[in-house]
Amino acid sequence: xxxxxxxELSVRYGETRVLERVSxxxxxxxxxxxxxxxxxxKTTLIRAxxxxxxxxxxxxxxxxxxTGYVPQRVDFDPSFPLTVEELLLLRLVxxxxxxxxxxxxxxxxxxxxxxxxxxxxxxxxGVLSGGELQRVLIANALIANPTLLVLDEPAxxxxxxxxxxxxxxxxRLAEERHMTVLLVSHDLDIVFRYASKVVCVNxxxxxxxxxxxxxxxxxxxxxxxTPARYLHAPGERGNHRHHG
Amino acid sequence: xxxxLQYDFFVRALIAGVLIGxxxxxxxxxxxxxxxxxxxxxxxxxSFTGVALGLLLGIHPLAGAAGFAVLIALLISxxxxxxxxxxxxxxxxxxxxxxxxxxxxxxxxxxxxxxxFGYLFGDILGVSALDNILIAVLxxxxxxxxxxxxxxxxxxxxxxDLARVEGVNVSFQDRLFLVILALTIALGIRLVGAVLxxxxxxxPAATAKNIGWSMRSLVAVSTLVGIFSSxxxxxxxxxxxxxxxxxxxxxxxxxxxxSFLARPKTAKI
Numbered sequence: 326x327x328x329x330x331x332x333e334l335s336v337r338y339g340e341t342r343v344l345e346r347v348s349x350x351x352x353x354x355x356x357x358x359x360x361x362x363x364x365x366x367k368t369t370l371i372r373a374x375x376x377x378x379x380x381x382x383x384x385x386x387x388x389x390x391x392t393g394y395v396p397q398r399v400d401f402d403p404s405f406p407l408t409v410e411e412l413l414l415l416r417l418v419x420x421x422x423x424x425x426x427x428x429x430x431x432x433x434x435x436x437x438x439x440x441x442x443x444x445x446x447x448x449x450x451g452v453l454s455g456g457e458l459q460r461v462l463i464a465n466a467l468i469a470n471p472t473l474l475v476l477d478e479p480a481x482x483x484x485x486x487x488x489x490x491x492x493x494x495x496x497r498l499a500e501e502r503h504m505t506v507l508l509v510s511h512d513l514d515i516v517f518r519y520a521s522k523v524v525c526v527n528x529x530x531x532x533x534x535x536x537x538x539x540x541x542x543x544x545x546x547x548x549x550x551t552p553a554r555y556l557h558a559p560g561e562r563g564n565h566r567h568h569g
Numbered sequence: 570x571x572x573x574l575q576y577d578f579f580v581r582a583l584i585a586g587v588l589i590g591x592x593x594x595x596x597x598x599x600x601x602x603x604x605x606x607x608x609x610x611x612x613x614x615x616s617f618t619g620v621a622l623g624l625l626l627g628i629h630p631l632a633g634a635a636g637f638a639v640l641i642a643l644l645i646s647x648x649x650x651x652x653x654x655x656x657x658x659x660x661x662x663x664x665x666x667x668x669x670x671x672x673x674x675x676x677x678x679x680x681x682x683x684x685x686f687g688y689l690f691g692d693i694l695g696v697s698a699l700d701n702i703l704i705a706v707l708x709x710x711x712x713x714x715x716x717x718x719x720x721x722x723x724x725x726x727x728x729x730d731l732a733r734v735e736g737v738n739v740s741f742q743d744r745l746f747l748v749i750l751a752l753t754i755a756l757g758i759r760l761v762g763a764v765l766x767x768x769x770x771x772x773p774a775a776t777a778k779n780i781g782w783s784m785r786s787l788v789a790v791s792t793l794v795g796i797f798s799s800x801x802x803x804x805x806x807x808x809x810x811x812x813x814x815x816x817x818x819x820x821x822x823x824x825x826x827x828s829f830l831a832r833p834k835t836a837k838i
Binding site for chain 1: 602719720723724726727728730731733734735778781782783784785786787
């Protein structure tokens with residue numbers, strides 16, 4: 326049994342079919358990149374896998390994973406009154422929240438150091454740059470020692486140099502901690518460099534396999550072909566944002 | 570000893586003011602970070618209709634207020650989940666419908682009901698010892714729940730999906746919060762009225778958000794502003810011979826004004 330088996334997964338919003346009968350498998354320790362054009366259902370696919378979007382079909386786990394999730398950065402409210410330390414403390418439920426807890430502080434500083442963000446510990450979330458927030462969100466995902474890390478376009482809107490650093494970081498951490506990674510990306514260079522497997526979707530599954538084998542001119546033109554009906558379908562981002 | 574402490578009714582009012590100050594200021598933090606100010610106002614107006622319904626049906630007006638406020642809060646939340654309409658549209662519909670119903674019910678009540686106006690603008694000087702016990706129980710229960718669920722509620726407010734992936738039952742927690750909020754509002758209208766309970770929830774937390782950058786500082790500052798506004802407002806109203814509830818709200822608005830001037834340039838309300 327693979328780490329994750331997705332079987333005939335379909336998602337509909339009203340009359341709009343966002344995903345149709347997508348099936349693929351993920352082995353433990355793989356870094357899987359999910360690619361496809363805007364509005365192709367990438368975000369919906371990982372949301373359905375995580376149980377955040379209503380879906381038909383099956384999502385089977387070898388054993389239930391501990392999941393670290395890094396949603397799209399644009400979903401965060403920069404005026405939310407939370408410091409980096411407080412955000413990470415929300416998950417360290419065995420430690421005190423209201424008073425300074427040295428052990429918790431050390432654990433948080435350590436988690437931030439792993440993602441190159443130790444100096445941000447006392448900063449409010451709202452003053453962080455895009456790259457800094459991304460690192461903090463990754464630290465937040467990692468602090469519970471997940472077996473599965475799921476990232477939705479972790480580097481969107483970050484400059485090229487920063488982008489490579491973030492992906493390099495994810496790749497290094499995944500290897501060090503033997504984590505399985507599901508990653509939505511639109512950058513094929515990055516996919517070629519870091520992913521062990523690629524899943525291309527454009528409403529349906531277009532291809533899956535090792536990047537060098539499946540990313541051919543033919544599959545890419547199929548994956549990135551965006552007939553008018555797809556373009557006019559409501560985009561995944563607009564449809565599935567969840568706010569409390 | 571200041572002379573106002575000689576009067577039992579004023580001491581009861583001070584106790585009620587401090588308790589509702591603590592309660593509203595703490596819940597207000599979540600009302601602010603979840604952007605639910607309009608929602609809390611709508612519940613306040615619905616609870617006034619609940620008072621009128623209570624009087625019509627011959628049950629305790631506060632029980633009517635609490636029941637109707639909880640009902641409307643849960644209905645708005647249920648309809649909001651469907652997302653065919655935006656939440657503020659749904660709130661707008663319920664807000665006006667509840668008020669219209671309230672006016673019709675008041676019309677159906679026999680005679681001139683002077684006690685109704687106490688629920689519209691509050692009558693903190695008229696609180697009984699029993700009222701204070703009710704408020705103390707609700708305050709204690711809410712503070713305990715807040716301590717238990719603070720992290721969960723903060724995480725939901727920050728990013729509901731993150732909370733879901735981390736195993737939080739978001740719908741249950743949302744409903745729990747709404748029920749506590751509705752009960753607080755219903756009880757609060759006895760003290761400051763349906764019109765002024767909204768500001769009592771929102772202004773201390775908004776003041777804290779002007780100058781605070783962390784959840785810890787927000788809760789601390791909001792609670793202090795809530796307590797200070799209640800005490801200072803009541804004492805000023807005693808000496809200036811002004812209406813108590815509105816004076817409390819004006820004091821908290823003045824503190825908000827000062828915090829707005831003192832805020833760091835990057836702060837957003």
